[in-house]
Amino acid sequence: DVKVTQSSRYLVKRTGEKVFLECVQDMDHENMFWYRQDPGLGLRLIYFSYDVKMKEKGDIPEGYSVSREKKERFSLILESASTNQTSMYLCASATTSLVGHEQFFGPGTRLTVL
């Protein structure tokens, strides 16, 4: 079974702090994604990576950065946390195939910025 793990289930940070969210997958997937999910807004893509050291902006990259130094690990960084970044953060991984690929999600990190 594909397993995607995230470093924390719940996190509380203060405005201005630097926040690291880590995601690890154990299925050798090429593609990894970071989303945030807010009520009424659905899943919104922040960044994705299709290979080590490669990254692409998603729909809402402002205020975030990412790092992928190893294939299995994809980190999301909030350089200076703000209250509007309070949200559920979901990491996902997927293999590459010609017909599209299913995404496997981690359990999520509920981040509260005070």
Place this chain on the structure above:
Amino acid sequence: QKEVEQNSGPLSVPEGAIASLNCTYSDRGSQSFFWYRQYSGKSPELIMSIYSNGDKEDGRFTAQLNKASQYVSLLIRDSQPSDSATYLCAFQDASGGSYIPTFGRGTSLIVHP
């Protein structure tokens, strides 16, 4: 802009009934379609994928795809209270080299005893 439209619901059905969830999408080039289930406070999990026109059945779940009408649906037979969740529809056009699926905002399903 690729879009997925889903009725947000809630869709309420009695236990044992058939629940029908619908989704329309904007991208005619889409090849891959997915249904995810998300319980409250949990992350989405894949329950069905479909790539060809027609029906695909897996246990109590049937996905139906009509590419001409740009329409995909999910039928849940013999609905159970444990099926109560939000169902997300997603599509993807892998032929264009895109690695990114487009998700709908989900339909909330309530199965009452």
